[in-house]
Amino acid sequence: MAEEVLLIGTWGSPFSGRIEVALKLKGVQYKYVEEDMANKSPVLLQYNPVHKKIPVLVHNGKPIAESQVILEYIDETWQDYPILPKDPHERAIARFWAKLIDEKCYPASFRACWGADQKEHEKAVEEVNEQLQFLEDELNEKRFFGGEEIGFVDIVGNVIAFWLGGLEEASGAVVMAREKFPKLCNWANEFVRQSVIKESLPARDKLIAYFRNRFGAGTSK
Known part of the structure; x- marks a missing residue:
């Protein structure tokens, strides 16, 4: 079964931009979904009901929110190109x-x-x-x-x-x-x-x- 990686973000956000960088450094294939923050989609509200913000990473149906949290999740999930130091x-x-x-x-x-x-x-x-x-x-x-x-x-x-x-x-x-x-x-x-x-x-x-x-x-x- 192929991995499903979905990133919900917006074009001008440095926070969703971070996630794109990390995924590309790791060589992870993902689907990007542009979110309209003035008219939040049911998908965003479903996956991040607490903060209702981007970015949201959805990995095999499981959502992770907040950019620094997502970066750490990416680093722990995909081993190529470590982002955080090991020490x-x-x-x-x-x-x-x-x-x-x-x-x-x-x-x-x-x-x-x-x-x-x-x-x-x-x-x-x-x-x-x-x-x-x-x-x-x-x-x-x-x-x-x-x-x-x-x-x-x-x-x-x-x-x-x-x-x-x-x-x-x-x-x-x-x-x-x-x-x-x-x-x-x-x-x-x-x-x-x-x-x-x-x-x-x-x-x-x-x-x-x-x-x-x-x-x-x-x-x-």
Whole structure:
């Protein structure tokens, strides 16, 4: 019996984009289903009734939700191309940085581009600069956070490597300046140049237009 792997996502989501990257790195064949988040389908509500969000991975009829949870499931299910380190301490460190990216860095980046007012914007810029500096120091001289190969933190960091640039261009804000974060900028360029990443990214002009249409002008023009 053939494996059935279904990914429910949306074109502009970094979170469903992560899952595509992981599946492609692993060489897993899957079917992609585009979800309209403004008119959620019965399939999405069936498979993720708790959060009603994408992405959802359905493996042989069994759903898994939340992108980092899905990434770990993929890594444990398909052995080719390990995403997380084998060493327990290194695995814990990778989870720590991934959590920081999702819970601290990306939300602050978003507020820095579309803060409700100047005060909120300035506070968010200060916060995101602090988080990005932590990541800059962690990256150090490595090619990727995973070393010589793309790993868990790199995949989660797609929100910084690609989506943050779209937010900056759409809003007119400058969040990850090269003079402040040269290593992160080099990492981002290297990351998005990889063929498996390119295949999983939305068109940049389409993404920027989407941000502008949805959120309007930024606070830092």
